[in-house]
Amino acid sequence: MRAAISLLVLLLSMCGVQTESHGTDASTQDVSTELKELRDLVVELRGSLRHTRDDVKVLEADNVAMKQRLAVSESKVSVLEAENVAVKERLVASESKVEALERVLQDTKAEMKTEVDNLKKENAAQETELTAVKNMEKEIRAAPKLAFSAGLRESGDGYTEAGSNNLNLVFKKVFTNVGEAYSSTTGFFTAPVRGVYYFRFTVVDLLNSRYMFIRMYKNGQQLMQLGEHDTDGMASYLSSGLTLQLEKGDVVNMVLPAGYRLYDDGNNQSTFSGFLLVPL
Ligand SMILES: *[C@@H]1O[C@H](CO)[C@@H](O)[C@H](O)[C@H]1NC(C)=O
Numbered sequence: 001m002r003a004a005i006s007l008l009v010l011l012l013s014m015c016g017v018q019t020e021s022h023g024t025d026a027s028t029q030d031v032s033t034e035l036k037e038l039r040d041l042v043v044e045l046r047g048s049l050r051h052t053r054d055d056v057k058v059l060e061a062d063n064v065a066m067k068q069r070l071a072v073s074e075s076k077v078s079v080l081e082a083e084n085v086a087v088k089e090r091l092v093a094s095e096s097k098v099e100a101l102e103r104v105l106q107d108t109k110a111e112m113k114t115e116v117d118n119l120k121k122e123n124a125a126q127e128t129e130l131t132a133v134k135n136m137e138k139e140i141r142a143a144p145k146l147a148f149s150a151g152l153r154e155s156g157d158g159y160t161e162a163g164s165n166n167l168n169l170v171f172k173k174v175f176t177n178v179g180e181a182y183s184s185t186t187g188f189f190t191a192p193v194r195g196v197y198y199f200r201f202t203v204v205d206l207l208n209s210r211y212m213f214i215r216m217y218k219n220g221q222q223l224m225q226l227g228e229h230d231t232d233g234m235a236s237y238l239s240s241g242l243t244l245q246l247e248k249g250d251v252v253n254m255v256l257p258a259g260y261r262l263y264d265d266g267n268n269q270s271t272f273s274g275f276l277l278v279p280l
Contacts, residue, residue, distance in 0.1 A: 144193050146179035147275035152203075156265030162256040166215075169254040169262075171272040182274065188253045189274050191246035199252055199274040200241030204263045208233035212262070215255040216242060222255070235263070243277065 150171035152160060160169070170187035182189045191197065205212040207230035215225045226238040244252065254272050256262060264270040 143279050144179055144195075144276060146181050146192065146197075147273075148177040148179075148182035148189065149175040149271060149273040150177070150182065150184060151175065151266075151268040152262060152264035152270035152272075153266050156267065158265050159261045159263055160256070160270075161261040162258050164258055166258050167256040169256050169272070171254070171270070173266070173268070175268075175271075179276075186253075187272075188251045191248055191250045191252075193276070193279050194246065194248050195279040196243060196245050196277045197252070197274055198241060198243050198277055199272075200239070201254055201272045202237055202239040202270060203254075204235050204237055204269040205261060206233055206263055207231070207236045211260065212236060212238065213257045213260050214238045214262075215257060216240075216252065217255050218244060218246075218252050219250055225257075235269070245280070 151173035152169065152171050154173045160167075168187050170184065172184050174182075174184045177184070179192065181192050189197075189199070199216065201214065201216070203212070203214045205228075207228065209231045211227060211229045213225060213227045216223045223242060223244075224240065226240055228236045228238055230236045246252070252274065262270050
C-alpha cells in the first residue's frame with residue numbers, strides 16, 4: 001500500500017513539472033486532462049489513505065486490547081493448567097484410594113459370603129435337628145399314653161378270700177386309668193399296642209401263723225409268685241414288679257392262689273399299677 005502511494009506521489013510531482021511547461025496543442029490538452037484526473041485520483045487516494053490509517057489505528061488499538069486479553073487469557077490458562085495438574089494428581093490419588101477400597105470391598109464380600117455359607121450350613125443343620133426334635137415330639141404325642149393304679153377295695157370290710165379256686169383279683173378302687181387299658185370289672189390289663197410295660201403290686205395280709213401268696217399272670221401264664229409267713233398277726237406285705245414286653249392284646253393280671261386271702265379295708269393297702277414305658 002505504502003509503495004503504491006509513494007509511486008503515485010512521484011507521478012504527481014512529475015506531472016506537476018509537466019503542467020508548468022505544457023503547450024497549447026491537443027496533446028498538451030490531453031495531458032492536462034489526464035493530470036487533472038490523476039490529481040483527483042490522488043485526492044481520492046489520500047482520503048482513502050486517511051481512512052485506512054484510521055482503520056489501522058483502530059486495528060492497532062484492537063490488537064493491543066486483544067494482546068492484553070490474550071496475555072490475561074494465557075495467564076489464566078497457566079493457572080488453569082496448574083490447577084489441572086493438581087486436579088489430576090488428586091484424581092490419581094482418589095483413583096488409587098478407590099482401587100484400595102474396591103479390594104477391601106472384594107475381600108469383605110468374600111468373607112461375608114463364607115460367613116453366610118457357614119450360617120446357611122449351621123441353619124440347615126439346626127433345621128434338621130429341629131425337624132428330628134419335632135418328629136420325636138410328634139411320635140411322643142402320637143404314642144399311646146397308658147397308666148393305671150387301683151386299690152383292691154373301695155371301702156372296708158377287710159378280707160378278700162380266694163376260696164377253693166385261684167382268684168383273679170379285681171382291684172376295684174381306680175386311682176388312675178389313662179388310656180382305659182385296665183378293667184376294674186375284670187381286673188385285667190389288656191395291652192392296646194405292642195410295647196414295653198412295667199407292672200407292680202403291693203398286697204397285705206394280717207398273718208397270725210398264716211401264709212400268704214400272690215402271683216402275676218400274663219395271658220393265663222404265671223410269671224411270678226411271692227409268699228410270706230408270720231405269726232404276729234400284724235400286717236405283712238408282698239411287693240414286687242416286672243418290666244414286660246407285650247404284644248397288642250396280651251393281658252396281665254394278679255392272681256390270689258386258692259386258700260389264701262388279702263387285706264384291704266378301703267385304705268389302699270393292696271394296690272396294682274402298670275404303665276407303658278415305650279411302644280415298639
Ligand atoms: C386312699 O385313697 C383315697 C383316695 O382314693 C384317699 O382319699 C385316702 O386318704 C387314701 N387312704 C389312705 C389311708 O391313704
